[in-house]
Amino acid sequence: MQSFTEENYLKIIFHLSQDSHPVQTNAIAEKIQTKAASVTDMLKKLADKHLVDYVKYQGVTLTEKGKLTAINIVRKHRLWEVFLVDKLNFKWDQVHEVAEELEHIKSDLLTERLNEFLDFPKVDPHGDPIPDEYGKFEDLTFIKLSKLKANEKGTITGVSEHSSAFLKHLEKLNLTLGKRIQIAEIIGFDGSVELLVENQKINISNEIAKHILISK
Amino acid sequence: MQSFTEENYLKIIFHLSQDSHPVQTNAIAEKIQTKAASVTDMLKKLADKHLVDYVKYQGVTLTEKGKLTAINIVRKHRLWEVFLVDKLNFKWDQVHEVAEELEHIKSDLLTERLNEFLDFPKVDPHGDPIPDEYGKFEDLTFIKLSKLKANEKGTITGVSEHSSAFLKHLEKLNLTLGKRIQIAEIIGFDGSVELLVENQKINISNEIAKHILISK
DNA sequence: AATAATTTTTAGATTTGCCTAAATAAATTA
DNA sequence: TAATTTATTTAGGCAAATCTAAAAATTATT
Numbered sequence: 001m002q003s004f005t006e007e008n009y010l011k012i013i014f015h016l017s018q019d020s021h022p023v024q025t026n027a028i029a030e031k032i033q034t035k036a037a038s039v040t041d042m043l044k045k046l047a048d049k050h051l052v053d054y055v056k057y058q059g060v061t062l063t064e065k066g067k068l069t070a071i072n073i074v075r076k077h078r079l080w081e082v083f084l085v086d087k088l089n090f091k092w093d094q095v096h097e098v099a100e101e102l103e104h105i106k107s108d109l110l111t112e113r114l115n116e117f118l119d120f121p122k123v124d125p126h127g128d129p130i131p132d133e134y135g136k137f138e139d140l141t142f143i144k145l146s147k148l149k150a151n152e153k154g155t156i157t158g159v160s161e162h163s164s165a166f167l168k169h170l171e172k173l174n175l176t177l178g179k180r181i182q183i184a185e186i187i188g189f190d191g192s193v194e195l196l197v198e199n200q201k202i203n204i205s206n207e208i209a210k211h212i213l214i215s216k
Numbered sequence: 217m218q219s220f221t222e223e224n225y226l227k228i229i230f231h232l233s234q235d236s237h238p239v240q241t242n243a244i245a246e247k248i249q250t251k252a253a254s255v256t257d258m259l260k261k262l263a264d265k266h267l268v269d270y271v272k273y274q275g276v277t278l279t280e281k282g283k284l285t286a287i288n289i290v291r292k293h294r295l296w297e298v299f300l301v302d303k304l305n306f307k308w309d310q311v312h313e314v315a316e317e318l319e320h321i322k323s324d325l326l327t328e329r330l331n332e333f334l335d336f337p338k339v340d341p342h343g344d345p346i347p348d349e350y351g352k353f354e355d356l357t358f359i360k361l362s363k364l365k366a367n368e369k370g371t372i373t374g375v376s377e378h379s380s381a382f383l384k385h386l387e388k389l390n391l392t393l394g395k396r397i398q399i400a401e402i403i404g405f406d407g408s409v410e411l412l413v414e415n416q417k418i419n420i421s422n423e424i425a426k427h428i429l430i431s432k
Numbered sequence: 433a434a435t436a437a438t439t440t441t442t443a444g445a446t447t448t449g450c451c452t453a454a455a456t457a458a459a460t461t462a
Numbered sequence: 463t464a465a466t467t468t469a470t471t472t473a474g475g476c477a478a479a480t481c482t483a484a485a486a487a488t489t490a491t492t
Contacts, residue, residue, distance in 0.1 A: 088329035
């Protein structure tokens with residue numbers, strides 16, 4: 001059985017693995033809000049337990065065992081987020097911290113019953129896919145809003161940034177999951193985007209557009 | 217903010233305080249599955265934080281601050297138990313361990329929303345009272361089944377033992393919360409009790425009768 | 433009241449996860 | 463390629479929570 005801390009490392013390594021293989025010590029340190037030296041210590045420990053493959057100075061990769069553990073944490077995190085939003089009326093910007101705690105509750109029975117209670121959700125309140133009990137993700141194809149061309153249409157189906165500040169901002173702009181949008185104009189100067197949502201014209205920066213995920 | 221471990225000590229001290237003032241080091245050690253020396257260490261730490269009043273060799277008492285913290289843990293534990301039974305169809309003998317983990321989730325918003333979602337329950341699945349957000353318990357008056365005389369009637373409204381083995385046994389005997397019972401006979405030899413539940417005659421030992429709580 | 437038994441505390445170690453500072457390796461730049 | 467910068471690791475320590483073994487205080491027993 002892994003500790004709370006070990007589980008967090010595995011989860012962070014899993015997320016960072018999406019972008020780059022293998023994962024660097026410093027990248028982990030930054031995400032986990034700790035020092036590189038502490039990360040090195042933990043990587044050795046995880047390697048001893050065969051949860052990661054670790055080569056000095058080269059970085060780290062999850063083993064199959066480590067990956068399954070990480071995915072299970074992600075699964076629980078996202079299921080709890082659905083619970084908080086659907087059943088307890090949390091806003092989508094309020095769920096992250098609480099789910100960070102709930103994701104470490106160990107009972108498999110709890111996870112399965114929760115899944116059932118929530119009616120087997122496929123995505124969490126930010127549009128992130130929820131893996132099944134075997135760790136399989138249904139692959140959803142998203143495009144970043146910043147990649148769309150003028151006049152293209154699409155539906156907001158996810159976000160790639162979960163900070164409360166960002167999510168509150170989107171909410172204020174009426175840019176929430178499921179909304180149909182169309183690109184009005186792309187400003188060449190700074191890459192900012194003018195778009196149409198429910199007949200309203202809205203301007204967002206390129207930085208924000210990069211974190212909004214669209215499906216057609 | 218208290219640690220997981222500190223919270224557990226406070227909770228155990230709170231429960232033991234119901235029986236005897238002040239609480240002995242050894243009693244805590246036994247409940248918390250640790251050694252007396254470790255308890256002594258922790259009691260000093262809790263005293264430094266003004267969560268308990270501790271006198272060497274004399275035992276320990278919760279301060280007002282410690283008591284409020286402990287009651288908050290108990291409140292969360294019992295609310296989660298209601299959630300598990302009412303919403304996720306757990307059996308009453310399956311909830312304890314999971315609630316031991318869930319009780320440490322910190323969000324006050326979560327606790328209040330959960331309370332609302334569960335429709336402000338007054339008791340948990342074992343009949344234990346759930347304190348309100350200010351730490352006030354509604355006092356329920358229970359009598360141990362073992363204290364009833366022949367022919368007396370009552371309703372099962374609680375249990376004072378939460379082990380899975382005990383609760384499963386009660387369930388098999390059809391002795392669940394809300395059941396109306398009547399004492400048929402008390403066997404002088406060993407204090408065992410013959411009782412009537414829904415026109416069935418059932419025999420239980422005195423040991424079991426002591427852990428069934430009755431209201432009239 | 434003196435002795436024995438029990439309970440509690442102290443002293444000294446251990447483990448986990450983290451830290452700082454210094455050393456080493458890798459990557460970048462001149 | 464040599465020098466510099468950046469990334470990573472090692473070494474040595476610290477705090478929390480635990481342990482064992484020994485000492486001290488309390489309680490019970492003769």
